Amino acid sequence: MVNADSEVQSKTGLLSAQIDRLVDEAQKREGIIPAPRSTDAEFLRRVTLDLTGKIPPVAEVRRFLADQSPRKREQLVDRLLASPGFVVHFTNVWRDLLLPEITSNLQLRGQIPEFEAWLRSRFQANTPYDELARQILSTPLDVNSQTQPGELTQDLTPRAYYVVKQLKPENLAAGTSRAFLGVRIECAQCHDHPFDSWKQQQFWEYAAFFANIEQTQPDQIAVTLNLRESGGRPQIKIPDTNRLVDAIFLDGIQPEWEQGDTAPRVQLAEWITAQDNPYFAKATANRVWSLFFGRGIVDPVDDFSSSNPATHPQLLELLAHALRKQEYDLKFLIREIVNSQTYQRTSRQTDSSQSRVEWYGKMPTRGLSxxxxxxxxxxxxxxxxxxxxxxxxxxxxxxxxxxxxxxxxxxxxxxxxxxxxxxxxxxxxxxxxxxxxxxxxxxxxxxxxxxxxxxxxxxxxxxxxxxxxxxxxxxxxxxxxxxxxxxxxxxxxxxxxxxxxxxxxxxxxxxxxxxxx
Structure with missing residues (x-):
């Protein structure tokens, strides 16, 4: 069993070593013969694509291949994580993760510039991921802000997240549960989940946290963010029924509603990002892992359920613990993953056992955005x-x-x-x-x-x-x-x-x- 407290240390490579140990143990158990280490050229191209979104320039290729330092791969990773290219690429990655609707709905793209600029500012500041999630979940909405399509407001906010989701509680419930909890709770929107324990009532109890949002007098010309949100205990009616349900967290605990106008979303944001939340750290670590291997330890990444167990449960626990211990520093987790030998294996298959991608015997070949x-x-x-x-x-x-x-x-x-x-x-x-x-x-x-x-x-x-x-x-x-x-x-x-x-x-x-x- 991994002693997570003693193994996780910042910038020492101990987490990378533990990643390799747990993956190696699983490979031996499954009879996987791992592929050898990637060449320098193979690693350079892969990690530059993964961290900056594009291939390296020729000058960098020549310099890296000529470098004889034994630590040149680690040094390259540090340079890439500190580069503007990392900020731009991960802004693109998280934009698509949080707002998948924009890929199929061209009308929504006018909402993107401000949200994208806000995301970029957070990655530039290396904002802890739990804080980024809290800001999205609890951003003030009752601010009159009218802009023409494509025009940025002076104070960048993630309010466009709510506009893209059409302010619908069911859309916001489905989007936030997938992105931040790794749970496809929308499968219980119309009836109890057929393959998991989620009930229809639980879906609407979660959706109720977004039930107090409304848009006042939409403007047909400007991109209107005239939103209003009332505080207090929110309720929502389950469609096609006469049942009203209160907002309740997915663990079954009911919030303690304070007097005044505290937004229900603030309560939800605090619950989702709490240290003892059973989903958030694992879902985030799993999501980050999937960016570098093309699949999650739980795969699909947004389907944490009893019928879809993790392939490497100890590894997932280790990564989640490391993320919490390092205060949700995404760069820390990324650095340790790409410095692992698991990530640095060649993609060339040298044994038939390596075709079982879930055991990481070789680096999988992945498509590009x-x-x-x-x-x-x-x-x-x-x-x-x-x-x-x-x-x-x-x-x-x-x-x-x-x-x-x-x-x-x-x-x-x-x-x-x-x-x-x-x-x-x-x-x-x-x-x-x-x-x-x-x-x-x-x-x-x-x-x-x-x-x-x-x-x-x-x-x-x-x-x-x-x-x-x-x-x-x-x-x-x-x-x-x-x-x-x-x-x-x-x-x-x-x-x-x-x-x-x-x-x-x-x-x-x-x-x-x-x-x-």
């Missing part, structure tokens, strides 16, 4: 690089831009990163789309032009440069030999340029470029 695909294309090609100084999601609000086209094309509401599936339209866009045509053009692409026209470089040098800027690794000897022969066969300078363009195109369309591995 729409933002990551676009950011990788910009990083690799230099095309439209000037637009990336602003978050691609905000840019996507405008019509007919490469950013908006890419985001809409590759956006998915699937939670399964381990089974990425490209559509025919996605494949055609990458193979024949305007973006790809321009990105591999001598006239349009900065990177392509710089590599092809770099003075004094050999064919092998150019081949290596194309591999470094796309796949973040040098080519193998066999790849250099084959490609050297292909490019050398060109009879004219124009044919040679076309051959380089074909190489660049092939690398950008390869699964190695389009997946995290």
């Amino acid at each position: 729409a933002e990551q695909i676009f950011a990788n294309l910009v990083q690799a090609t230099g095309f439209f690089r000037q637009t990336t100084e602003v978050d691609p999601f905000l840019l996507s609000q405008g019509p007919n831009t490469p950013e908006s086209e890419m985001r809409d094309l590759f956006q998915t509401d699937s939670e399964n990163q381990l089974d990425p599936r490209a559509t025919i339209l996605q494949a055609l866009a990458l193979m024949n789309g305007t973006f790809m045509t321009n990105a591999t053009s001598l006239e349009q692409s900065d990177v392509f032009t710089a590599i092809v026209e770099f003075p004094g470089s050999t064919i092998s040098d150019k081949i290596e440069a194309f591999y470094l800027c796309t796949l973040s690794r040098p080519p193998s000897e066999s790849e250099v030999k084959k490609l050297n022969a292909y490019i050398s066969s060109a009879k004219t300078e124009e044919e040679r340029t076309h051959a380089y363009s074909n190489l660049f195109w092939a690398l950008l369309n390869s699964s190695e470029f389009l997946l995290n591995h």
Whole structure:
């Protein structure tokens, strides 16, 4: 049994070691033969994608591969966690986690800029996650704030979270229970849960915490946040019945309602983030783990139930305890996970037992988000690089831009990163789309032009440069030999340029470029 109190220490790597020990014990029990450690290039690309949302620049690849320090991986992780790219990427991740509705409802995107800016400010300040959750759950709503679509208010708040959920208690109950408790309680909205112990009455007792919110005189032009919330004991009627139910926590305890106008959501926020809450720390730790392995220890991540047990219960307990002990510092937990040998295994399968992904015998191959695909294309090609100084999601609000086209094309509401599936339209866009045509053009692409026209470089040098800027690794000897022969066969300078363009195109369309591995 893991002694969590003695094992968890900040920035010592002891948590990483305990992660590895518990995973190793499970692998031995299940007969899993683990894959070897990843190469430096493989690790660099993976962790940079996971922490900043895009592949590393060529200069960083060359520097890291040349670094002989035994601690260079740990040092890289620290640099990435301190970078602006971490803030932008995790803002995107948590925006999609908290507001999944925006992927399928274009009308809701006008609500996003302020919420996204608020999230970014919290990640910049490394706000403890329990405090971030409390702020969302209990943010004051009775503030008149009218803005035009896309315009930010002066004081950033997460009020848009409630507008996107349409102020409906049932939507807010379903969203907050999934995001912060890992519970799909909405399955009991219309009837008792068919596979778990949740009852319909429990769903509406939880939803009642949001029953006192109302919107007054909606404005048809402005994005209106004219919201009002009354205090005191809230009640809600269960649809299609005559039953009124009081707000009660999911553990069956009824709040002690104070005199005055204390918002019910404040009571709920305190219960959810309390040290003894049975769900919050585990759900958060499980969610963070899933970001790096494509699946949770409890999987799906928002389905904590008696019928869906954890694959590694001791590991989940350890991570949850560490998160509480470190005052919900997400960077601490992320640092320990990516410094573990479990995370640093190669994704190449070396034994058939490694195909059982729930035992982490090798690093699973994962799909990329729409933002990551676009950011990788910009990083690799230099095309439209000037637009990336602003978050691609905000840019996507405008019509007919490469950013908006890419985001809409590759956006998915699937939670399964381990089974990425490209559509025919996605494949055609990458193979024949305007973006790809321009990105591999001598006239349009900065990177392509710089590599092809770099003075004094050999064919092998150019081949290596194309591999470094796309796949973040040098080519193998066999790849250099084959490609050297292909490019050398060109009879004219124009044919040679076309051959380089074909190489660049092939690398950008390869699964190695389009997946995290």
